[in-house]
Amino acid sequence: MKRQLPRLNAPIKRPISYAQKLFLLATVPLLLAVAAIAFLVAHQSRAMAEREISDLEAQLISAKQDELRNYVQLARASVSDTYNPAPPDDETAKRIVTQRLAAMTYGTEGYFFVYDYDGTNLVAPRQTDLITRNWAGLSDSAGTPVVGRLIELARQGGGYHEYLWPKPSTGEEAQMVSYVVGLQDWQWVIGTGVFLDDVLNSVATTRAQVEYRVHRTFLYIGAIALAAVLLVFMSGVSITIRERRLADAKLKELTQRIFDTQEEERGRVARELHDGISQMLVGVRYALDLARRRLKTGDDRAPESLDKGVDMLGGAISEVRRISRDLRPGILDDLGLGPALQALTEEFQKRTGISTELETVVFRNRLDEEAKIALFRIAQEALTNIERHADATEVKVHLSGHRTGASMHIMDNGRGIADLRGHGLGLRNMAERMEQLDGTFTISHRNPGTCIDATVPLKHMLPPASANRTDPPKKAAP
Numbered sequence: 274m275k276r277q278l279p280r281l282n283a284p285i286k287r288p289i290s291y292a293q294k295l296f297l298l299a300t301v302p303l304l305l306a307v308a309a310i311a312f313l314v315a316h317q318s319r320a321m322a323e324r325e326i327s328d329l330e331a332q333l334i335s336a337k338q339d340e341l342r343n344y345v346q347l348a349r350a351s352v353s354d355t356y357n358p359a360p361p362d363d364e365t366a367k368r369i370v371t372q373r374l375a376a377m378t379y380g381t382e383g384y385f386f387v388y389d390y391d392g393t394n395l396v397a398p399r400q401t402d403l404i405t406r407n408w409a410g411l412s413d414s415a416g417t418p419v420v421g422r423l424i425e426l427a428r429q430g431g432g433y434h435e436y437l438w439p440k441p442s443t444g445e446e447a448q449m450v451s452y453v454v455g456l457q458d459w460q461w462v463i464g465t466g467v468f469l470d471d472v473l474n475s476v477a478t479t480r481a482q483v484e485y486r487v488h489r490t491f492l493y494i495g496a497i498a499l500a501a502v503l504l505v506f507m508s509g510v511s512i513t514i515r516e517r518r519l520a521d522a523k524l525k526e527l528t529q530r531i532f533d534t535q536e537e538e539r540g541r542v543a544r545e546l547h548d549g550i551s552q553m554l555v556g557v558r559y560a561l562d563l564a565r566r567r568l569k570t571g572d573d574r575a576p577e578s579l580d581k582g583v584d585m586l587g588g589a590i591s592e593v594r595r596i597s598r599d600l601r602p603g604i605l606d607d608l609g610l611g612p613a614l615q616a617l618t619e620e621f622q623k624r625t626g627i628s629t630e631l632e633t634v635v636f637r638n639r640l641d642e643e644a645k646i647a648l649f650r651i652a653q654e655a656l657t658n659i660e661r662h663a664d665a666t667e668v669k670v671h672l673s674g675h676r677t678g679a680s681m682h683i684m685d686n687g688r689g690i691a692d693l694r695g696h697g698l699g700l701r702n703m704a705e706r707m708e709q710l711d712g713t714f715t716i717s718h719r720n721p722g723t724c725i726d727a728t729v730p731l732k733h734m735l736p737p738a739s740a741n742r743t744d745p746p747k748k749a750a751p
Contacts, residue, residue: 307498314494315487322483326476333472334450338433341452343556344465345431348377348385349454351563361458371396374463379555382441382468390428390460392420399441413437414446427455427462440468448473497523528709529643536646557586610645611672614652618670621656627665629656633672640679644733647706648672648681651714651727654703655683663687665722678712678730686722703727 352370359366371387375398378384387396392409408420417436426432431454438449453464501519560582567575605613611633622629640648652670659665665687672681700716703725707714712729 303501304498307494307501311491311494314490318487318490319483322480326479326483329479330472330476333475334469337450337467337469337472338452340555341433341450341465341467344379344383344385344559345452345454345463347556347559347563348374348463348465351377356456356459359458361460367459379559383465384441385463385465388420388424388462390424390462392424395461400439423451423453423462423464427453427464430455435469438466438468525709528705532706532709554586554589557582557589560585605645605649610640610648613645613649614670614672617649617652617656618668621660621668625660627659627668629668629670631670631672634674639674639735640729641733641735644679644710644729647710647712648679648727648729651703651706651725652681652683655725658700659685659687663723674734676731678728678732678734680726680728683725684719684722686719689718689721689723 352373355366355369355373374385374387374396378398382399384399385396386394386403388394388408391407392411393405393407394403395405397403409424410418411420412418413436415437419434419436419438422434422436426434431452433450433452435448435450437446439446448469449466450469451464451466453462455462504519560578564575564578564582566572567578604616614633615631618629618631621627656668659668663685665685667686669684670681671684673679704714707727707729710729710733712727712733714728715726717724717726
């Protein structure tokens with residue numbers, strides 16, 4: 274009787290072991306949770322970034338509009354000595370004004386244009402083919418009315434208009450915003466415009482940076498998930514509890530990293546705003562050029578132009594200092610939280626006219642870096658909310674140290690908490706800062722007004738020896 278040999282190539286079915294089941298039970302929910310977190314982080318990051326990009330674009334366009342208004346006001350002022358006394362049919366005066374405006378160019382693309390109310394172009398120094406031709410029904414390639422709308426705005430006194438227009442340097446169409454005013458006696462439109470290429474490029478660059486940060490966050494989350502899966506595989510059942518604690522620690526670390534990134538981003542934005550402030554100085558240059566021409570011609574109004582240029586320059590310098598100080602005050606790093614809050618409240622009172630009082634108890638510079646930044650940002654956000662929404666006339670800020678840590682109280686006599694519920698993003702940011710430090714944050718209603726309390730725990734207070742080693746003796750503020 275022959276014995277049948279077993280088939281060597283037959284598949285061998287092995288049951289899933291208990292360890293494998295436990296591994297799958299532990300890793301599948303983890304992977305699903307990581308995927309959900311990655312999706313939510315990406316979604317929230319993109320949504321927040323889009324809001325920030327929209328705000329940035331609106332601010333840049335607003336700055337361009339302010340710049341255009343200044344240009345047109347300066348042009349209007351430069352021809353007022355000829356225009357104001359001239360009758361409507363004074364052709365000599367009109368010729369002088371058109372010659373003067375045609376000579377006023379700036380940058381590589383900037384110039385002033387003039388149309389009469391019938392649509393005939395009178396001045397276009399960088400696009401001379403437009404002069405003496407009627408453009409009343411002109412529209413851009415997207416169908417947006419151009420000259421007709423400019424005339425309508427001028428008849429109403431002035432305004433802004435966005436449309437596509439060929440660049441004088443290249444002839445290619447680009448987005449442009451113009452500001453016009455009307456010389457009603459002569460029925461003229463005077464205006465100028467700037468192309469928004471730099472604004473659109475800044476927005477595109479910012480959006481690319483956001484996508485890069487989201488991609489990098491995905492990589493971080495993927496690395497964390499891979500490490501967690503390996504730990505579960507190697508450690509078995511005992512790793513389950515430890516994994517939960519590790520996940521909490523990683524989440525706090527990620528949150529702190531986001532806050533650190535925000536601080537770095539504020540510093541970068543401060544530098545970019547500082548570099549971009551040169552746009553404001555164009556108006557100063559024009560005022561000084563005007564003063565120089567008046568000096569050469571013996572015009573008595575030259576000192577007036579110089580004074581205006583100096584005032585505008587001082588305003589630009591003050592704006593740079595204010596923006597840089599708001600984003601990252603150097604006094605916070607050099608002298609501590611107390612002097613930083615003192616400078617913040619003094620500037621707030623000077624800017625808003627709201628009576629602001631700061632009370633602080635000197636307990637050395639013993640707060641660690643995270644606590645100082647968190648309390649300063651909370652004070653900054655609270656004062657911003659008070660300025661925008663509270664209608665307050667008095668604000669009190671109290672900072673003190675105690676046995677369980679350090680506390681800051683901000684009180685105002687405004688409309689109260691009910692009027693701040695629609696502005697939850699700033700309040701949520703303040704609460705999250707305190708949560709990151711394991712502190713407490715409360716906001717309550719007073720009669721009248723609102724009270725904000727922020728407390729950091731004792732673990733964020735440096736021991737006296739450490740404070741003395743790290744801080745100079747003179748820097749003894751909280």
